[in-house]
Amino acid sequence: MTENIAASAVVASGAEIAEHVLIAHYCVIEKKASLGDSAKLGVGCVLAGGSQIGPGCVLGNYVTVGEGARLEQGVTVGDHTVIAPGTVIGRNSFLGSNSTIGRLPKAAATSTVKNQPGMKPLRLGPDCIIGCSTVLYAGTVLGEGVFVGDRALIREKCLIGNKVVVGSGSVVENDTTIGQYTKIQTASYITAYMDIAERVFIAPMVTTTNDNYMGRTEKRFQRIKGATIGKGARIGGGSILLPGIEVAEESFIAAGALVTKDTERAKIHIGFPARPVREVPSDELLEE
Numbered sequence: 001m002t003e004n005i006a007a008s009a010v011v012a013s014g015a016e017i018a019e020h021v022l023i024a025h026y027c028v029i030e031k032k033a034s035l036g037d038s039a040k041l042g043v044g045c046v047l048a049g050g051s052q053i054g055p056g057c058v059l060g061n062y063v064t065v066g067e068g069a070r071l072e073q074g075v076t077v078g079d080h081t082v083i084a085p086g087t088v089i090g091r092n093s094f095l096g097s098n099s100t101i102g103r104l105p106k107a108a109a110t111s112t113v114k115n116q117p118g119m120k121p122l123r124l125g126p127d128c129i130i131g132c133s134t135v136l137y138a139g140t141v142l143g144e145g146v147f148v149g150d151r152a153l154i155r156e157k158c159l160i161g162n163k164v165v166v167g168s169g170s171v172v173e174n175d176t177t178i179g180q181y182t183k184i185q186t187a188s189y190i191t192a193y194m195d196i197a198e199r200v201f202i203a204p205m206v207t208t209t210n211d212n213y214m215g216r217t218e219k220r221f222q223r224i225k226g227a228t229i230g231k232g233a234r235i236g237g238g239s240i241l242l243p244g245i246e247v248a249e250e251s252f253i254a255a256g257a258l259v260t261k262d263t264e265r266a267k268i269h270i271g272f273p274a275r276p277v278r279e280v281p282s283d284e285l286l287e288e
């Protein structure tokens with residue numbers, strides 16, 4: 001036996017422990033949990049029943065891995081992070097400290113979004129980097145190489161494409177789709193039911209909205225819709241998109257603009273309300 005298990009750790013008899021593992025003091029490993037070759041657990045980690053920690057994973061201190069969750073090979077997890085039951089973390093991903101990964105949504109009594117039973121666990125593709133104090137919800141899928149900054153939040157039933165960046169402190173609400181290589185910068189608010197295509201750029205502190213009735217009347221439930229943003233569009237700092245707006249491909253929204261109408265393809269829109277003023281220079285357009 002070449003594993004190194006601290007005397008105070010509690011390892012259930014049905015747990016599967018591979019070779020060369022390191023299990024620090026006060027860890028609890030429940031039955032049917034498994035730990036791959038050379039995996040390392042810091043002090044006080046809890047691996048619930050049936051959870052799988054792949055070879056070479058490194059968990060900091062006081063990490064909790066829920067029932068049946070799976071960490072593929074080479075995943076690193078910071079101190080005090082909680083991974084919800086059934087969550088899948090792709091190989092070589094990094095999760096910062098104090099994060100909550102794969103939590104179930106819990107609606108307020110007055111919320112328009114009700115509790116939804118049977119939500120699928122969160123899935124992260126390989127090579128994702130998730131910051132510290134981030135919150136990712138169940139029912140969401142992150143592709144390969146996604147970056148989520150510190151204190152960002154991504155709600156349930158979102159589809160986040162490969163290599164997307166969600167900047168620090170940004171919020172992505174439920175049922176939103178984000179295409180590959182899109183970048184959302186610091187502290188932007190992406191409302192529920194948005195469709196954002198690939199290679200979109202969203203500058204810091206952008207606000208998007210989805211309800212023109214601001215919580216009143218029943219008809220709002222039929223009309224609720226965030227903006228649709230076409231491929232390669234760029235949304236300037238501090239701008240506001242009203243509900244259901246279609247931002248055309250390669251549109252440029254100037255900093256501080258209020259977008260009240262659908263925009264024109266590859267045109268620069270400036271002002272409050274925003275108006276198209278000229279073409280986007282050709283050397284700024286995406287190459288086909």
Ligand SMILES: CC(C)(COP(=O)(O)OP(=O)(O)OC[C@H]1O[C@@H](n2cnc3c(N)ncnc32)[C@H](O)[C@@H]1OP(=O)(O)O)[C@@H](O)C(=O)NCCC(=O)NCCS
Binds near residue numbers: 257268
């Ligand atoms: C559109 C933009 C590029 C400026 O365009 P520009 O044509 O070079 O602007 P100019 O400096 O020539 O200004 C032309 C006029 O428009 C005004 N103007 C410029 N930007 C404006 C804006 N965002 N909103 C309202 N008016 C604006 C100027 O005051 C000027 O008015 P004037 O002729 O009465 O003096 C710039 O406003 C912008 O939005 N940049 C994006 C910044 C950003 O959000 N980056 C994100 C990453 S940090």
